[in-house]
Amino acid sequence: MRVVGLTGGIASGKSTVVSTIKTLGVPIIDCDLLARLVVEPTHPAYKKLVNHFGTVILQNQEMGQPLDRYKFGTIIFGDAAQRKVANSIIHPAIRDEILKRLFKLWVKGTSLVVIDVPLLLEGELWRIVSKVIVVYCPPEVQLERIQSRDGLSAEDALARINAQRPLIEKVDYADHVIYNTSDLESLKRSTLEVMDALKPNPVWTVLAYIPPFAALLVVWEITRRHLKGDPRKTKPTPKNSSAPAHAS
Numbered sequence: 001m002r003v004v005g006l007t008g009g010i011a012s013g014k015s016t017v018v019s020t021i022k023t024l025g026v027p028i029i030d031c032d033l034l035a036r037l038v039v040e041p042t043h044p045a046y047k048k049l050v051n052h053f054g055t056v057i058l059q060n061q062e063m064g065q066p067l068d069r070y071k072f073g074t075i076i077f078g079d080a081a082q083r084k085v086a087n088s089i090i091h092p093a094i095r096d097e098i099l100k101r102l103f104k105l106w107v108k109g110t111s112l113v114v115i116d117v118p119l120l121l122e123g124e125l126w127r128i129v130s131k132v133i134v135v136y137c138p139p140e141v142q143l144e145r146i147q148s149r150d151g152l153s154a155e156d157a158l159a160r161i162n163a164q165r166p167l168i169e170k171v172d173y174a175d176h177v178i179y180n181t182s183d184l185e186s187l188k189r190s191t192l193e194v195m196d197a198l199k200p201n202p203v204w205t206v207l208a209y210i211p212p213f214a215a216l217l218v219v220w221e222i223t224r225r226h227l228k229g230d231p232r233k234t235k236p237t238p239k240n241s242s243a244p245a246h247a248s
């Protein structure tokens with residue numbers, strides 16, 4: 001099974017790219033959705049969050065109520081130390097949910113899966129994917145898109161952008177970069193081009209249905225990424241990109 005990690009920055013266009021990928025019938029694991037699942041009141045992470053942050057992060061400030069997402073967002077996007085605590089509670093729970101879903105897809109003999117994970121490159125998750133797609137747009141476009149999509153002030157929107165690694169640095173990790181600087185039609189075209197390049201070959205597809213070979217292929221893909229090393233140290237040039245000639 002080829003596991004592709006799709007990432008970018010806040011409002012860089014990941015969900016829009018995902019909606020095109022879905023039309024191809026490729027299964028998607030959406031980490032923003034998993035992040036919602038693991039903070040539901042029945043999940044152990046919920047209690048850990050309330051223990052640390054207090055009921056102030058809950059709707060009506062009442063135990064058992066869902067998270068007040070705006071309030072919680074204001075706290076964690078405004079304070080790096082608090083964000084670190086939140087991440088240390090939520091991210092392991094998300095990682096476990098990803099692994100469960102990958103296992104189920106592997107058992108079904110799936111040959112290609114895309115994980116939509118905003119923070120793929122902030123942690124170590126990039127090491128378990130065989131290919132990385134980065135959806136890029138400049139910070140000023142991110143700012144404009146967050147404000148018009150979420151109705152946030154410039155200050156709140158900037159806090160969200162600054163809570164992530166600069167998007168341009170993420171490009172170093174990419175096997176494929178989708179430059180989302182033009183209209184939605186170009187974004188769709190670039191996405192389809194990249195997905196075409198990522199299609200596993202027919203031998204892969206057949207082997208993915210035979211568990212021992214599928215397991216070996218996963219190990220091979222992961223080993224290849226480990227051998228390539230951390231781009232923060234080696235800084236390779238991305239092999240493929242949908243960039244217009246002037247954008248590099």
Ligand SMILES: CC(C)(COP(=O)(O)OP(=O)(O)OC[C@H]1O[C@@H](n2cnc3c(N)ncnc32)[C@H](O)[C@@H]1O)[C@@H](O)C(=O)NCCC(=O)NCCS
Pocket residue numbers: 009010011031032035036039068069070072073076083086087090094117118119120160163164
């Ligand atoms: C803070 C929360 C409640 C804000 O919720 P809200 O509905 O306003 O935003 P949503 O969940 O749709 O996230 C929007 C985007 O914010 C960015 N973002 C979310 N959490 C973080 C974080 N901890 N650090 C940096 N960026 C983040 C991502 O780009 C994400 O796509 C929510 O984002 C959250 O629970 N975050 C912590 C979990 C997490 O790390 N999620 C990212 C998935 S890997």
Ligand SMILES: Nc1ncnc2c1ncn2[C@@H]1O[C@H](COP(=O)(O)OP(=O)(O)OP(=O)(O)O)[C@@H](O)[C@H]1O
Pocket residue numbers: 008009010011012013014015016017032118145146149180181182183184187
């Ligand atoms: N090329 C484009 N032209 C115009 N609007 C766009 C373009 N790409 C994305 N958008 C809009 O920008 C907003 C952000 O895009 P999207 O939600 O896909 O980003 P995202 O990376 O998934 O964001 P987040 O990390 O916050 O979940 C959306 O309202 C989307 O419709």
